[in-house]
Amino acid sequence: MRRTAARLLTGAALAAATAAGFAAPVQAAVSGSGGMDVYPSTAVPGGQVTVNTAACGDPGAAAGDAGAVGAGTFTLAPSSHDGQAIGQFQVPPSAQPGTYEIVAQCAADGRRIAGDLVVVLSSAREQVYPRGSVKTGVGGALGPDPVQTAAGVTALAVAAAGGTWLLHRRARGDGI
Numbered sequence: 001m002r003r004t005a006a007r008l009l010t011g012a013a014l015a016a017a018t019a020a021g022f023a024a025p026v027q028a029a030v031s032g033s034g035g036m037d038v039y040p041s042t043a044v045p046g047g048q049v050t051v052n053t054a055a056c057g058d059p060g061a062a063a064g065d066a067g068a069v070g071a072g073t074f075t076l077a078p079s080s081h082d083g084q085a086i087g088q089f090q091v092p093p094s095a096q097p098g099t100y101e102i103v104a105q106c107a108a109d110g111r112r113i114a115g116d117l118v119v120v121l122s123s124a125r126e127q128v129y130p131r132g133s134v135k136t137g138v139g140g141a142l143g144p145d146p147v148q149t150a151a152g153v154t155a156l157a158v159a160a161a162g163g164t165w166l167l168h169r170r171a172r173g174d175g176i
Contacts, residue, residue: 036115038102043119045095049102051076052086055113056106060085063107069100069117076104095119 036053043049049066053076056062062076066089076087087104096119103114 036102036104036113038115038117041116041118043091043117044122045091045119046093047091048088049091049117050086050088051102051104051115052079052084053104053113053115054081054083054085055111056085056104056108057083059108061107062087062104062113064089064102064104066100066102066117068102069095069119071095091117091119097121 035055036051039050039052040047049071051064051074053062054060056076058078060076060078060083062085064074064076064087066072066074070092071089074087074089076085078084079086085104098119100117100119101114102117103112105112
């Protein structure tokens with residue numbers, strides 16, 4: 001009995017220590033505001049990208065540079081959210097697929113912040129999904145030919161009627 005209680009207490013202590021060990025880094029990551037958010041983080045050439053950050057504090061103005069992707073400079077202006085700066089730029093239609101660093105420099109203290117933008121050739125919203133039946137070579141339940149479908153239904157009906165008639169004769173004792 002004592003061993004079971006000791007094991008339960010040891011297991012509970014280890015679980016609590018593990019939970020505390022994971023909670024501290026998560027809290028530190030949530031409370032920090034030293035980065036820049038790029039939305040959407042994956043864009044197609046010609047797409048609009050929004051950048052925002054809280055790293056510049058008040059008043060929140062910054063000068064952005066998307067030259068790595070070929071979009072040039074843009075301005076991050078204070079937004080309606082406290083301490084947030086927001087700006088937009090357009091990915092050039094000639095942009096090549098890849099990961100690009102978007103940077104900004106805070107107007108108040110000159111701090112440099114960065115975020116990543118991934119350029120892809122087609123977005124998930126533009127995917128084309130297959131339509132129609134699968135061509136397996138064996139046929140289907142309902143093919144495109146109504147004559148073949150009717151012939152199949154008729155053959156099944158004749159087989160069912162013949163089977164019923166034979167079973168009925170056998171049950172009466174007429175012999176088969």
